[in-house]
Structure formats: structure tokens, C-alpha cells
Amino acid sequence: MGALARADDDAGARTAQPAGDDGSTAERLAPSMAGAPAPHARALLEVIDRDGHVRQVWTIHQWPARIGRALDNDVVLTDPHVAPHHCRLDHPNDGALRLEAGETLNGVMVGTRRVAAGMSAELKPERDGEIALVAGRTRLRLRLAEEPLAPEVPLATHAVRRLRVLPTFVLGVLLVAGVAFATYLDSDPDNFVRSAGNTLLAGLSIAALWCGAWALLSKTITRQGHFGWHLRVFLIAALALLGLNAVPGLVAFAFSWPWIASFAFIGTFVVGAAALYFHLLGVEPTRPNRLRWVVGVGAAVGIALTMWFNQQRTGRLGDELYMAHLYPPGLRLVRPVPVERFIDKLGALHATLDKKAREPATDDAFASDPGNDGRDDDN
Amino acid sequence: MNLSRGRGRHAAWLALATGLVAAQPGAPTAPAAAEPAAEAASAPVSLSARKVYEQARTQLVQIRTLLKGRGSQTSVGSGFFVSADGLIVTNFHVVSEAALKPEHHDLVYVTADGREAPVAILQIDVLHDLALLKAADSKGRRFDALPLRATDAKPLAQGERIYSLGNPLDVGFAVAEGTYNGVVRRSFYPQIFFGGALSAGMSGGPALDQEGQVVGINVARRVDGEQVSFLVPAAFATALIARGRDAPPIKTPAYDVVDQQLLVHQAALTDRFLQQGWKSGTHPRYKVPVPPDVFMRCWGSSEPSRTGGLDVERSDCAMDTRIFVGDYTTGAISLRHESYDGTRLGALRFAARYAQSFRNESFVRLSPEHQTRPMCHEDYVDPNGLPLRAVVCLRAYKKLPQLYDVSVLVATLDQNQAGVQGRLDALGVSFENAQKLSRRYIEAYGWVR
Numbered sequence: 061m062g063a064l065a066r067a068d069d070d071a072g073a074r075t076a077q078p079a080g081d082d083g084s085t086a087e088r089l090a091p092s093m094a095g096a097p098a099p100h101a102r103a104l105l106e107v108i109d110r111d112g113h114v115r116q117v118w119t120i121h122q123w124p125a126r127i128g129r130a131l132d133n134d135v136v137l138t139d140p141h142v143a144p145h146h147c148r149l150d151h152p153n154d155g156a157l158r159l160e161a162g163e164t165l166n167g168v169m170v171g172t173r174r175v176a177a178g179m180s181a182e183l184k185p186e187r188d189g190e191i192a193l194v195a196g197r198t199r200l201r202l203r204l205a206e207e208p209l210a211p212e213v214p215l216a217t218h219a220v221r222r223l224r225v226l227p228t229f230v231l232g233v234l235l236v237a238g239v240a241f242a243t244y245l246d247s248d249p250d251n252f253v254r255s256a257g258n259t260l261l262a263g264l265s266i267a268a269l270w271c272g273a274w275a276l277l278s279k280t281i282t283r284q285g286h287f288g289w290h291l292r293v294f295l296i297a298a299l300a301l302l303g304l305n306a307v308p309g310l311v312a313f314a315f316s317w318p319w320i321a322s323f324a325f326i327g328t329f330v331v332g333a334a335a336l337y338f339h340l341l342g343v344e345p346t347r348p349n350r351l352r353w354v355v356g357v358g359a360a361v362g363i364a365l366t367m368w369f370n371q372q373r374t375g376r377l378g379d380e381l382y383m384a385h386l387y388p389p390g391l392r393l394v395r396p397v398p399v400e401r402f403i404d405k406l407g408a409l410h411a412t413l414d415k416k417a418r419e420p421a422t423d424d425a426f427a428s429d430p431g432n433d434g435r436d437d438d439n
Numbered sequence: 440m441n442l443s444r445g446r447g448r449h450a451a452w453l454a455l456a457t458g459l460v461a462a463q464p465g466a467p468t469a470p471a472a473a474e475p476a477a478e479a480a481s482a483p484v485s486l487s488a489r490k491v492y493e494q495a496r497t498q499l500v501q502i503r504t505l506l507k508g509r510g511s512q513t514s515v516g517s518g519f520f521v522s523a524d525g526l527i528v529t530n531f532h533v534v535s536e537a538a539l540k541p542e543h544h545d546l547v548y549v550t551a552d553g554r555e556a557p558v559a560i561l562q563i564d565v566l567h568d569l570a571l572l573k574a575a576d577s578k579g580r581r582f583d584a585l586p587l588r589a590t591d592a593k594p595l596a597q598g599e600r601i602y603s604l605g606n607p608l609d610v611g612f613a614v615a616e617g618t619y620n621g622v623v624r625r626s627f628y629p630q631i632f633f634g635g636a637l638s639a640g641m642s643g644g645p646a647l648d649q650e651g652q653v654v655g656i657n658v659a660r661r662v663d664g665e666q667v668s669f670l671v672p673a674a675f676a677t678a679l680i681a682r683g684r685d686a687p688p689i690k691t692p693a694y695d696v697v698d699q700q701l702l703v704h705q706a707a708l709t710d711r712f713l714q715q716g717w718k719s720g721t722h723p724r725y726k727v728p729v730p731p732d733v734f735m736r737c738w739g740s741s742e743p744s745r746t747g748g749l750d751v752e753r754s755d756c757a758m759d760t761r762i763f764v765g766d767y768t769t770g771a772i773s774l775r776h777e778s779y780d781g782t783r784l785g786a787l788r789f790a791a792r793y794a795q796s797f798r799n800e801s802f803v804r805l806s807p808e809h810q811t812r813p814m815c816h817e818d819y820v821d822p823n824g825l826p827l828r829a830v831v832c833l834r835a836y837k838k839l840p841q842l843y844d845v846s847v848l849v850a851t852l853d854q855n856q857a858g859v860q861g862r863l864d865a866l867g868v869s870f871e872n873a874q875k876l877s878r879r880y881i882e883a884y885g886w887v888r
Contacts, residue, residue: 244788245787245788245791246791248744248746248747248748248749248784249746249747249748249783249784250746250747250748251746309794316817316818316819318817374812375812381802381813381815381832382802382815382817382830382832382848383817383828383830384794384797384798384800385794386790386793386794386797386828386850386852387787387790387794388786388787388789388790388855389826389852389853389854389855390855392819392826392852394819395819396818396819396820396821396826396827397818397819397820398820399820399821399822399878399881399882400878402816402818402820402829402881403874403877403878403881405816405818406816406831406833406873406874406877407870407874408816409814409816409833410870412814413811413814413833413834413835413843413870414835414840416811416812416814416835417811417835417836417837417840418837
């Protein structure tokens with residue numbers, strides 16, 4: 061017979077296929093339950109769900125092991141993209157573990173390599189001692205008995221949790237303080253308490269809704285909420301955005317660098333993209349590279365679109381026509397220029413303006429209505 | 440600067456109907472239809488008014504701008520014959536569409552007895568809002584002409600009756616009686632203050648004295664007042680006739696002529712503006728440039744905060760005179776400043792509010808068809824040792840070469856909880872004068888010694 065992994069086969073007690081999430085436990089226990097001596101397993105073939113969990117486990121006791129959709133296989137996969145006799149794993153005593161693809165259209169993916177019908181390949185365990193295979197659309201993981209096991213991963217202990225609670229709490233306090241300060245700056249003394257109350261209430265609601273929604277998404281896909289993770293991502297991102305609100309303006313003011321404030325939106329996009337990346341990491345932890353690409357491209361597209369829109373609307377790439385960030389005079393670090401030189405530099409605009417005046421007006425992306433500068437008293 | 444609140448009130452005061460044309464762009468004839476009722480309320484026409492009208496009836500015409508190939512009128516005004524060979528004087532704003540977009544518009548005159556004939560533009564004077572036309576059917580025809588009051592004639596006395604003629608709102612020829620009230624104060628170019636009712640459509644019509652001589656040409660009225668109307672003194676018409684009576688008709692868009700005249704205007708405006716100096720004592724701590732009330736008018740207001748915030752005092756200076764150039768007006772200077780006191784706010788909060796006010800400024804005025812987008816230059820400057828943030832933004836006119844709008848925005852940066860923000864706007868000046876005005880404006884800031 062083939063290397064049917066079933067211990068029960070030897071005992072002749074059961075012939076049923078293993079199934080279900082708890083297959084592995086059931087399988088391993090089966091022999092002892094049947095009261096028969098179990099030969100050592102040679103390998104474990106796991107079917108991996110798209111969330112990374114193990115859906116089904118096949119214990120391999122004997123080489124070769126045949127994999128396919130037909131019922132006479134040792135490992136039967138219910139996947140329409142798998143051939144009746146898809147492939148065969150063999151591990152001769154004197155040789156290396158080999159995979160031979162059977163009569164299959166789709167072949168077998170070994171890591172990133174495709175093994176086509178009739179071809180064979182040597183299988184080498186990855187660093188973690190496991191071999192990743194994809195047959196049709198079924199992700200398989202092969203663990204060999206002789207490979208060393210990765211060490212046990214400790215559970216998050218109370219101590220570890222406490223280590224996370226404190227920074228989260230500190231971040232939360234910082235954010236509340238930051239929001240309160242921003243409200244203070246924007247409100248008149250008589251209105252401050254009411255404004256602060258409103259802002260905090262709104263902020264808390266937004267934080268709860270935001271993190272709750274991400275946790276729900278995480279739970280749906282990874283079966284764990286990761287609320288703490290999402291909360292930390294939110295807090296850090298919100299603090300970063302709060303900082304971005306003030307810092308570029310301050311630098312622009314201190315050094316008379318208007319462009320810094322004008323292009324601060326790039327920072328906002330970067331922070332937003334980073335936050336999105338870390339949130340998504342809590343939802344789809346297995347594909348960080350792909351997420352990085354998606355988020356990076358998204359941020360680049362957002363920045364480019366903003367610049368294009370600015371260019372259409374105002375003829376400039378940046379956001380601001382002039383630097384309008386004023387801080388207490390003591391924070392200005394550069395020296396004023398003499399009026400004479402300031403006016404001379406104005407002359408540089410002459411040629412550009414004349415050139416633009418000769419261009420016909422082509423766009424209708426004219427955002428402001430004419431006369432909105434308030435100097436139009438006519439009619 | 441925070442303009443939104445204070446301005447509405449001033450605008451009502453200052454708003455001036457530059458156009459008496461019934462169909463202004465964006466103001467179709469329909470709303471004007473309600474006005475004749477108000478018109479009827481004016482003073483009853485006296486015997487001499489009747490006499491004046493009888494004498495002037497044949498010299499009076501209506502000027503209609505027609506859409507080419509459509510025949511429907513886009514605007515109407517009035518005019519009058521000034522020579523036997525068919526010269527007509529009217530306002531520039533009556534014929535501006537035909538002068539600036541001749542490819543789309545035709546111009547005709549209609550006499551009191553209903554005769555309609557085409558008319559050509561010989562010369563324009565945008566600064567005084569006048570145009571000289573010539574009847575195209577003048578060959579072999581002799582026209583009755585109104586005499587213009589001689590330039591060296593004894594000036595009229597205040598309170599003398601004068602009679603304004605025209606075709607208000609395209610209703611029909613009419614005479615409006617009123618008084619001569621001298622020359623308008625603070626006008627950049629002399630204008631006669633006519634104490635009578637003018638309506639849209641009477642633009643370009645003559646205002647006659649008791650002897651039937653033209654003293655002025657109807658041009659504008661104040662919409663926020665009653666019987667506050669304006670006439671262009673006849674002397675400018677006399678000059679225009681002398682200049683343009685033998686000129687060939689203008690057939691292409693007259694922007695080059697307008698440009699030349701505006702260049703002359705901006706030179707005179709800049710010179711007079713800079714020569715007049717500044718008012719003193721405009722702020723307890725700073726020297727803040729505020730022009731004397733020669734041809735500008737300043738309004739001030741004070742707005743203490745009701746919520747323990749920023750206290751603001753404003754000053755807003757503008758000219759009554761603006762040069763009408765078809766789709767927009769130009770050739771004017773305005774200034775304003777706001778003085779902020781945030782003692783109750785604290786330094787950081789004051790800075791936030793001060794910055795908000797500095798941000799709340801627009802530098803866009805006309806559509807891209809007429810003007811480029813603004814381009815700015817900014818830096819810290821310290822005229823007379825007073826540190827300022829200064830922003831100068833310029834826009835170029837697309838159809839008026841070598842003319843620019845310049846806006847200078849400054850904010851004082853020496854106190855933690857108080858400051859002044861000021862703004863100068865000069866519309867339609869040369870680049871050189873834009874630089875000169877910016878410089879003189881910024882240099883006018885300083886400490887009060």
C-alpha cells in the first residue's frame with residue numbers, strides 16, 4: 061500500500077479521512093486510542109488556510125506519498141485545480157527528498173519555483189525547517205521528522221502586557237494633551253472649556269470607532285482582534301499628524317522657508333500611509349512585503365495627485381501661495397533683509413509674469429470667484 | 440486679515456454704479472424694470488426743463504450695442520450730437536463691448552423720432568469714461584448739434600438748475616432735473632456732483648444748463664444714496680473731440696488704446712499717491728501708512744472681542760475713482776490695516792490667531808481670461824528697525840501689456856501679544872511703479888518716536 065499516513069490503517073480500526081481543524085490532534089491520538097503501536101511519523105503535511113491557520117493535517121508514515129484529487133491517493137485534496145494524481149513525494153533512504161509532478165496542468169509551486177508536469181525537484185527545508193508547496197490553489201506545508209524544531213514561542217505574559225500598557229497609556233495622555241493644546245490655541249478664553257470638551261468627546265468617539273473597526277476587520281480575518289495594536293497605531297499616527305500640523309509651519313517661520321509649509325502635505329501622506337500599513341499588518345500579517353508596496357504606491361499616487369491638482373488650480377505644486385505661519389517673534393531665527401534688496405528681488409517675477417500673461421487662459425479650474433479679495437466695490 | 444465682518448457695511452457706503460448701462464454683464468434688464476416707479480417720484484419737471492428738452496430733442500440719441508448677427512441688444516446708453524457732421528459723444532462704458540469685442544458687437548444710434556443707423560467709434564477716453572462716435576450715415580446729412588459749455592466760461596454756482604437728458608432703462612427719452620453741486624470731493628479726476636436722479640441707460644446723455652449748453656455727461660450715480668449722481672465735465676469732451684474728430688474709426692479691439700491711457704493714468708496716480716505722504720498718528724506704537732484724505736477715503740472701525748479673545752481695530756482706505764475697462768475696473772489704490780490686541784490671549788494663542796488673520800487673504804481678483812495667477816515674493820524686512828513679514832504678490836493683465844496688480848501684505852513681528860497687519864493694493868500699475876509703491880509702503884512702517 062501507499063504511505064497512507066493513517067495510523068489507524070495499521071490498526072485497521074478506521075479508514076476515514078481526517079478532517080476538520082482538530083485533525084492533527086485527533087490523528088496523533090488515534091493510534092493510542094486504538095491501542096496499537098504507532099510507527100514514527102516521517103513527516104507532517106499541513107493544508108494552510110488563507111488566514112495562515114492549519115485546516116487539515118496529514119501524517120506521513122511511509123515514502124513515497126502520493127497527492128491528488130483521486131481517492132486512491134495517500135493525501136486527497138478537494139481542490140478543482142489539483143489533478144487526480146497531482147504529485148508524488150519520495151524520500152529514498154540514501155537520497156534527498158524529491159517531488160515529482162504528475163499529469164497536472166498547474167504544476168506545483170515549490171517556494172517561488174514551478175515544477176511542471178513530469179518534472180521533479182529536490183525539496184530543501186527553509187530556515188524554519190518547513191517546506192512550502194502550492195498544489196492548485198491549496199497551500200501545503202511539509203514538516204520533516206528529522207528537521208530540528210523551532211524553539212517554543214512564549215505566550216504574552218502579564219509582564220509583557222504591562223510593558224505594552226504603559227507606553228500605550230503614555231501615548232494616549234500625550235495625544236489628549238496635544239489635542240487640548242491645539243484646542244486652546246484655536247479658542248477664545250471664554251470658550252475654551254466648552255471647545256475642549258467637544259473636541260475630546262469627538263476625539264474619543266473617533267478613536268473608538270476607528271480602532272474598533274480595524275479590530276473587527278482583524279478578528280474577521282485573523283481570528284484575533286489586535287485592538288491594542290490598532291490603538292497604538294492610531295495614537296502614534298494621530299500624534300505624528302498633530303506634530304506635522306505645527307512643526308513645518310514653525311520651521312518655515314523660524315528660517316523663512318515657505319516651501320517647508322507648502323509641502324507639508326507630503327508628510328501627511330507619509331504618516332497616513334504608514335498608519336495604514338501598520339493597521340493592515342494587524343489584518344494580514346503574512347504579506348508585509350505586498351502591503352508595503354500597496355501602501356507606498358498609494359502614498360506616491362496621493363502626493364502626485366495633490367501636486368497635479370495644485371498645479372491645475374494655482375499653477376504651483378505646493379499648497380500655499382505665501383507663508384502664513386506666524387509664531388511669537390522670538391522664534392524667528394533668520395535676520396530680516398534690507399527693504400531695498402527685498403524689492404530688488406521682486407524684479408525676478410517680472411519676466412515670468414509677462415510670459416504667463418501671454419499664455420492664453422486654457423483651464424477652467426479657476427477655483428476662486430473673481431473679486432473675492434474684497435476690493436471690488438464696483439456695481 | 441479678518442475682513443469678513445467689517446467690510447459689508449463699507450461696501451454699501453462706497454459702492455458706486457460705474458455703469459448706468461441697463462444691461463451690465465451679470466445685471467440683465469429685468470431687475471431694472473422695477474425702477475421706473477421710483478423714477479416717477481422725482482421732482483416734477485419745470486417749465487424750463489420742458490424748454491430745454493424741446494431744444495435738445497433732435498440732438499439726443501440712444502446708443503445701442505447689438506449682438507452681431509443676432510440683432511438683440513446687449514446694452515443701451517445715451518449720447519448726443521456735438522457737430523453738424525455727425526460726431527456723437529457718449530460714455531466709454533456705453534460702447535465698451537463694441538470697442539473691446541468688435542467681432543461680436545455692432546453699434547447703432549437711434550434718434551428720438553426712431554431713426555436707427557450704424558455708428559463708428561473714433562476715439563475713446565477710458566480715464567474720463569468718454570467716447571467719440573461718428574454716425575456712419577453722415578454723408579450729405581447735417582445734424583443738429585448741442586453746444587458744449589466753453590471751458591473758460593464762468594463756473595456754475597452751486598444750486599443752479601441743470602437738466603440731464605437720456606433714455607433711462609430703454610423706456611424712452613427723458614429729462615431729469617437737478618442741481619449743480621460743484622465738483623465731487625476726493626475724486627481722482629474732476630467730476631460734477633449732480634443732485635438729481637440718473638438711471639441706467641442715461642449714461643452718455645448730456646446734462647444741460649439753463650441756456651441749453653452741455654455742462655457734463657451723465658456717467659454714474661451712487662446706488663446707496665438718493666439723487667447723488669455724477670457727470671463728466673464738458674471740458675473733457677471738448678478735449679476728446681479736438682483729439683479725435685479726424686481719427687479713423689476703431690475697428691479692432693481697442694485694448695492697445697486702453698493700455699496706453701491706463702499707463703498714463705497709473706503714472707499720474709502713482710506720482711500723486713506718493714507725493715501726498717502719509718497721515719501721522721495712526722497707531723500709538725507704530726508708524727502705519729495711512730494716506731491723507733485727498734483722493735482716498737478711509738473708514739475705521741473697532742471690534743472688541745466678546746469672548747475674551749482678540750480685539751481688532753481696522754482702517755480701510757479706498758478711492759472712489761476706478762477706471763472701467765469692459766469686464767472689470769482697474770487703476771485704483773486701496774490700503775487697509777488691522778491692529779490686533781491679544782493681551783488676554785497669551786503669546787502662543789495670540790500667534791495662532793494672528794497667523795489665521797494673516798492667512799485669510801486672497802490675491803486672486805480677475806478670471807484667468809484677464810489676469811495671470813498671483814506670484815509672490817516674501818521675506819522678513821525691517822524698515823526703520825521694525826521687523827515685518829512682508830509678502831508682495833503680483834498679477835499681470837493678459838490684454839493690457841505692462842500693467843500689473845500689486846498687493847503688499849505685512850505683519851509686524853516685534854510683540855508677543857499685539858501687532859498690526861497692513862495691506863496695500865494697487866490695481867493696474869507698471870512693474871516699476873509696483874516696485875516703487877511696495878517699497879514706499881513697506882518703508883512707511885516704523886516705530887513712533
